[in-house]
Amino acid sequence: MTYIAKPKVQWSGQRHNELGLTIRDYEGGLSTLCAGCGHDSVTAALVQAFWELAIRPEQVIKLSGIGCSSKTPAYFLSGSHGFNSVHGRMPSVATGALAANRDLIAVGISGDGDSLSIGFGQFAHAVRRNLNVLYLIENNGVYGLTKGQFSASADPGSKAKKGEENRQQSIDPIATAITLGGSFAARSFSGDKNQLVPLLKAGLTHPGCAVIDIISPCVTFNDHDGSTKSYAYTRAHMEAATFTDLVPPAKTIETDYAEGDATSITLHDGSRLKLKKLDPEYDPGNRAVALKFLEDHRVRGQIVTGLLYLDSDMPDFHAVSGTSKKPLTSMSHDELNPGADALAKLQESMR
Amino acid sequence: MKPTDTSNPDYFHRVVDCQWGCPAHTDIPEYIRLIAQGQFTDAYMVNRQSNVFPGILGRVCDRPCEPVCRRARVDEKPVAICRLKRVAADHKDDIQDRLPEIPTRKNGKKIALVGAGCASLTVCNDLMPLGYECTIFEALQVPGGLMRSNIPAFRLPAEILDEEIGYITDMGVDLRLNSPIDSLKALLDEGYDAIFIGSGAPKGKELDIPGRQEADANIHIGIEWLESVAFGHTEKIGRKVLIIGVGNTAMDCCRTSLRLGADDVKVMARKPRGFFKASDWELEDAEEEQVEIVINHSPKSFVVEDGRLTGMIFEVMEYDIEDGRITDSRVIEERFLEADDVILAIGQETAFPWIERDIGMEFNKWDEPVVDKTTYQSTIPGVFFGGDAAFGPENIIWAVEHGHQAAISIHNYVHGKSVNDRLPDRLNLVSRKMGIHEWSYSNYFEPAARRKMEHVPLSERFKNLGTEVELGFDAEQTACEVERCLNCDIQTVFTDKLCIECDACVDICPTQCLTITEPGPEEDLRTRLTAPADNTEQLLFLSGPLEQTGRAMVKDENVCVHCGLCAERCPTAAWDMQKSIIDIAYAKDHDVSPCAARQTG
Ligand SMILES: Cc1cc2nc3c(=O)[nH]c(=O)nc-3n(C[C@H](O)[C@H](O)[C@H](O)COP(=O)(O)OP(=O)(O)OC[C@H]3O[C@@H](n4cnc5c(N)ncnc54)[C@H](O)[C@@H]3O)c2cc1C
Ligand SMILES: Cc1ncc(C[n+]2csc(CCOP(=O)(O)OP(=O)(O)O)c2C)c(N)n1
Ligand code: SF4
Ligand code: SF4
Ligand code: SF4
Numbered sequence A: 001m002t003y004i005a006k007p008k009v010q011w012s013g014q015r016h017n018e019l020g021l022t023i024r025d026y027e028g029g030l031s032t033l034c035a036g037c038g039h040d041s042v043t044a045a046l047v048q049a050f051w052e053l054a055i056r057p058e059q060v061i062k063l064s065g066i067g068c069s070s071k072t073p074a075y076f077l078s079g080s081h082g083f084n085s086v087h088g089r090m091p092s093v094a095t096g097a098l099a100a101n102r103d104l105i106a107v108g109i110s111g112d113g114d115s116l117s118i119g120f121g122q123f124a125h126a127v128r129r130n131l132n133v134l135y136l137i138e139n140n141g142v143y144g145l146t147k148g149q150f151s152a153s154a155d156p157g158s159k160a161k162k163g164e165e166n167r168q169q170s171i172d173p174i175a176t177a178i179t180l181g182g183s184f185a186a187r188s189f190s191g192d193k194n195q196l197v198p199l200l201k202a203g204l205t206h207p208g209c210a211v212i213d214i215i216s217p218c219v220t221f222n223d224h225d226g227s228t229k230s231y232a233y234t235r236a237h238m239e240a241a242t243f244t245d246l247v248p249p250a251k252t253i254e255t256d257y258a259e260g261d262a263t264s265i266t267l268h269d270g271s272r273l274k275l276k277k278l279d280p281e282y283d284p285g286n287r288a289v290a291l292k293f294l295e296d297h298r299v300r301g302q303i304v305t306g307l308l309y310l311d312s313d314m315p316d317f318h319a320v321s322g323t324s325k326k327p328l329t330s331m332s333h334d335e336l337n338p339g340a341d342a343l344a345k346l347q348e349s350m351r
Numbered sequence B: 001m002k003p004t005d006t007s008n009p010d011y012f013h014r015v016v017d018c019q020w021g022c023p024a025h026t027d028i029p030e031y032i033r034l035i036a037q038g039q040f041t042d043a044y045m046v047n048r049q050s051n052v053f054p055g056i057l058g059r060v061c062d063r064p065c066e067p068v069c070r071r072a073r074v075d076e077k078p079v080a081i082c083r084l085k086r087v088a089a090d091h092k093d094d095i096q097d098r099l100p101e102i103p104t105r106k107n108g109k110k111i112a113l114v115g116a117g118c119a120s121l122t123v124c125n126d127l128m129p130l131g132y133e134c135t136i137f138e139a140l141q142v143p144g145g146l147m148r149s150n151i152p153a154f155r156l157p158a159e160i161l162d163e164e165i166g167y168i169t170d171m172g173v174d175l176r177l178n179s180p181i182d183s184l185k186a187l188l189d190e191g192y193d194a195i196f197i198g199s200g201a202p203k204g205k206e207l208d209i210p211g212r213q214e215a216d217a218n219i220h221i222g223i224e225w226l227e228s229v230a231f232g233h234t235e236k237i238g239r240k241v242l243i244i245g246v247g248n249t250a251m252d253c254c255r256t257s258l259r260l261g262a263d264d265v266k267v268m269a270r271k272p273r274g275f276f277k278a279s280d281w282e283l284e285d286a287e288e289e290q291v292e293i294v295i296n297h298s299p300k301s302f303v304v305e306d307g308r309l310t311g312m313i314f315e316v317m318e319y320d321i322e323d324g325r326i327t328d329s330r331v332i333e334e335r336f337l338e339a340d341d342v343i344l345a346i347g348q349e350t351a352f353p354w355i356e357r358d359i360g361m362e363f364n365k366w367d368e369p370v371v372d373k374t375t376y377q378s379t380i381p382g383v384f385f386g387g388d389a390a391f392g393p394e395n396i397i398w399a400v401e402h403g404h405q406a407a408i409s410i411h412n413y414v415h416g417k418s419v420n421d422r423l424p425d426r427l428n429l430v431s432r433k434m435g436i437h438e439w440s441y442s443n444y445f446e447p448a449a450r451r452k453m454e455h456v457p458l459s460e461r462f463k464n465l466g467t468e469v470e471l472g473f474d475a476e477q478t479a480c481e482v483e484r485c486l487n488c489d490i491q492t493v494f495t496d497k498l499c500i501e502c503d504a505c506v507d508i509c510p511t512q513c514l515t516i517t518e519p520g521p522e523e524d525l526r527t528r529l530t531a532p533a534d535n536t537e538q539l540l541f542l543s544g545p546l547e548q549t550g551r552a553m554v555k556d557e558n559v560c561v562h563c564g565l566c567a568e569r570c571p572t573a574a575w576d577m578q579k580s581i582i583d584i585a586y587a588k589d590h591d592v593s594p595c596a597a598r599q600t601g
């Protein structure tokens, strides 16, 4: 929290995206989070990703539950739609919003408490339905907003600020998402924008549920020695398995860089996702390999990051559920309300 | 690129663009904050310490600080630094008790000064409090030099000059008016311990084209003419006046003509706009008074009929301009313009007819004395130069700075120390942190545009030659203008060891100044920052290796608005906002006592 708002300053070196907007046009209100909170960095990474992709803010809906992490939609894209819902219930509201309007670009912001404790069931179903949302878990191992209780992602043996040890097993949202049939599972770190921004861009372009587990340290309650979600611990134990880059459609031809061990996946809008394996053993197209890799590293105390599983051909929520192609908001009253006769006919057909 | 050595005082000094740009290094942001707090007298004294004539400079300074002011890089116009100085001068209380005490027991050293312009006066200002006996020889009947004889009273009222010159002459300077020096040799023989020559650049340049002699009665040399107006010898001029040249002297000549009865005044420029020597604000002021500036006219001859000037013939020029430089030119036609009087304002030079060439003083090929750029000493030990006399015409603030530097040399010289024995600048940093989110400076960014100076209405201002045109800022304008200053002296100071690389500062910075990245050569580094650092005149700060990743914190100083948000956001106080005090050494700071070395032990 600061006393003065971030001033709007114009200077000649400022850059503009294809829409003529500066990065500052993608910001939101003043953050009230603690100084140094990882969540603010994730916010900044989102601002950068949206700006670089030149997405119009009014195309976007930001959804969240409850928690410090869930407060962050207020801090970016003030020109977008938003719904700050009930604790753990972000996926339900996102499902409703997307069923009503598939043209929306949805970003769900959640925390480890919000998605792995109270909202675990909701999280699971959003993943298996392949709901078209960029699903971010800003993971700090604690309930930040309620002053630092262990969350379901806290590692066994890790210590709280006052010294007590966590004795319960932790949930790994990425392993969970892969076993649930997720189509896009990635992990990153709030302190590594070089990795995070391209992943966010890839997730925003992915046709389905893109889950990104972002280690996002809580400076106030979980950045001490003994924490496994601190800045220092994460940096010391991070192991990037892949590097991702998203090449926008306009640039696909120029940016045909030497493939090496990089695979290139063409997305529906013509952009291309470059996936470079940093570990030759790794195969982000194979669930069994991915899960084994995750487990092997977990045992060694390493935190695997990067795009860890991807299947961009998996049918999405709209295809499976047959949602309306036309947003409800653009339908006439008659279309939305076909009348008693139409209802009677429908009921008849079900007898 | 190596990690930045912020213990070198120049690093933080350069961040304060205005102070670095000011020849006398006035602590501008400090006095602006004092004005904001209503501490006008304190603000005046901060100015006086370095620039000696705040009331004068607050009206007529050439303002080298303003074009370089950081505000101009995040806004259309710089802070009105100069006009704020005038606010301090206009609203201060009596400062007598703040002036240095003059010792009644003198130090026995006698200094002669030639000319009572701002350069000589500054030397006296610095030396009188140290017990010197200073004698100024001035050719004219009043002190002040060109400030008095050439800068018109409608820009600089006489009372202001009297007051600020008085502070110095009242220190007990032996001021000998109407006393031109006509022989340096004779002066040397009088046995002064040192001589300072601050005689200015008194010779106006001539224009030798046909008709010059025949029309002499109606052709005037700008600086001589302004002087004769200033002293009441000239009270009239013809209706149609042509001013040749488009520098600041030309601006004073055209505006003065309007006040002496001219109603059709043209300033004749050889080149197009953008090549003019006059400052933008002087041009604006002249044009506001309906002076016409005629471009691309090169003087060819004076036209004389019946022994009287009737006008001038000009060659109308056409120029090829590439990247702001003239690559070729040609004459496209000739044009006659009527004139009753012509004023030549095409430059001035130094002239030393009174310095004998056989007394050991070396002159260069342009017949200018050879003067050392640091010590201001000529090739005759003990004879120093300063102001326009040293290196040709400049401006008041440079003359003042020369005076300070020459005073140091004189102080050393007369005590048998080397004139090169000069103290370096020193830097002090003091944190401005008051509480978690509180700083003892106004870190809010005021988006307002530069306040406009109000002028006396055109209908009023020509009635009296001495009517000051600018009215000064009122309270509201002042309150707004002071907030436009970005407090560049409240430095962002970084401590490598404390940083946990959380990125909070990088993310909050409103102008994308900060980056945490791998160090590298400066050129390369400049391209891979949060925003490219294109302004190579502005410094990059590079920290030492950070603890967690070994990367470095990089700051591009270019458009930092000193909002302090980086420091507010930093969870570990790795960034702090600290006031830089640049401690500039004057003569009084140079210890010349024989046992100086032992005293410090
Ligand atoms: C028309 C005009 C307008 C200007 N406007 C500005 C402005 O707005 N802002 C600005 O900063 N600068 C301005 N300047 C420049 C500025 O006035 C000079 O740079 C400055 O006055 C130089 O100071 P000085 O002490 O070196 O010499 P001067 O001010 O020239 O003083 C020299 C003094 O020495 C005396 N003298 C000379 N020879 C002898 C001798 N042999 N014996 C005894 N006395 C002698 C002269 O009479 C004079 O009083 C202007 C100049 C001109 C011509
Ligand atoms: C139904 C309900 N139960 C409990 C709470 C209290 N509560 C608020 S935030 C929170 C935990 C948030 O943790 P997380 O999602 O990890 O967010 P963080 O603050 O750590 O970013 C809890 C339990 C609540 N607001 N609503
Ligand atoms: S903004 Fe203020 S401190 Fe900075 S350069 Fe301008 S006047 Fe000086
Ligand atoms: S003070 Fe800090 S946050 Fe503010 S502009 Fe300068 S570097 Fe950026
Ligand atoms: S806010 Fe402080 S700790 Fe965080 S990166 Fe910046 S300087 Fe380092």
Ligand SMILES: [Mg+2]
Pocket: A067, A111, A112, A113, A138, A139, A140, A141, A142, A143, A144, A151
């Ligand atoms: Mg949490």
